[in-house]
Amino acid sequence: MATSTPTLPPGYRAGPATVDDIAAISALVADCEQVVEGRVRVDAGAVAAVFARPGLAPNSDTVLVRDDRAGRLAAWAWVDRRSEVDVHPGHRGRGLGAALLDWVEERALQAGSAGIVQTVPDSDAGAVALVRSRGYVPHVTAWLMEFAMPDEPSVPEVPPGLVVRQLRPGDEPAAHLLVQDAFDEWQERRQSYAEWAKHTVDRPAFAPALSPLAFRDGQLVGAALSLDVPESGEGYVAQVAVRRDQRGQGIARHLLRHAFRAFHHAGRRSCTLWTHSDTGALDLYLRAGMTVRHGSTVFRKELRA
Incomplete structure (x- = not known):
């Protein structure tokens, strides 16, 4: 039976999260991002996508921690093969992170997971030190890439035989298949259409007019799928994919530049x-x-019973 709540320091109480908590969780994560990264990237759609993960049961796989005195959200965590722990900057240094890691690991073991992963910003020295002290080891390096565009970006010539246009209603299933096939080389599992859509085309922030697609002979061969979160002040390309037999022809670079220019026209002066x-793909983006x-x-x- 799942552990319902973690063992917390005095002054806090915990319970599972529900979809009604999405706005509050988004605000918590935004506060964390502002302190650690100097800007906010999260939106409610990103949090809602967590609740849509197949197999995640909010009642047993999520937890919210509130301050006993004010009742305000102090931290949250979820686990479903992967996991995330976020502690509000005003509540760090009190043992909440360690308590939630205990809960995450125990829940993962109960679910039969052989291991668990956490993504930690390199600039968050406290969080890096905590996970290392708990036996976590580096697995993958991730980079947030940025394209500054004070002036309108140039777009290279369209590769021969290619037709480029923005995403239209009805393109979504083909885009899903393209992305899953392209990501098969490294992703841990294929996403169903419903799960993938929650992270992309069904999110309120999804911007079809800023999402160029590339076709050859009527077949979709490339896509750059974008999200527009005005409060972030910049554009964001969520997924870039090119069919394997079409790579090496400049399609990804062309689609990126199309997206950058569209964001510039929308008033954004950087894109990530x-x-x-x-x-x-790091060299491609460079x-x-x-x-x-x-x-x-x-x-x-690695987890052991």
Whole structure:
């Protein structure tokens, strides 16, 4: 039977999260990002996608921690093969992170997981030290890439035989298949359409007009799927994929530049995306004119009963 709540320091209480808590969780994560990264990237759609993970049962796989006195949200965590622990900056240094890691690991063991991973910003020295002290070891390096565009970005010539246009209603199933096939080389599992859509095309922030697609002979061969979160002040390309037999022709670079220019027209003066060492795509983004804003490390811990 799942452990319902972690063992917390005095002054806090815990319980499972529900979809009604999404806005409060988003605010908590935003406060964490502001302190650690100097800006906010999260939106409610990103948190809602956690609740849509197949196999995640909110009642047993999520936990909210509140301050006993004010009742305010102090931390939250979830676990479903992967996991995330976020502690509000005003409540750090009180043992909440360690307590939630205990809970995450115990819940993962109960679910039959052989290991668990946590993604930690390299600039968050306290969090890095905590996971290392608990036996987590570096597994993958992730980078937030940035393209600064004070002026309208140029777009290279369309590769021969390619037709590029923005995503239209009805393109979503083909985009899902393209992304899953392209990501098969490194992702741990294929996502169903419903799960993938929660992270992309069904999110309120999804921006089809800023999401260019590439076709050859009527077949979708490339996509750059974008999210527009105005409060972040910048554009974000959530996924870039090119069919394997079409790589090496400049399609990804062309689609990225299309997206950058569209974001510039929308008033954004920078655009970001995440990549990590398993994808082998870092050099592609550097050649497209992007730079590394900051890095994170995916830490993994093997679990034993």
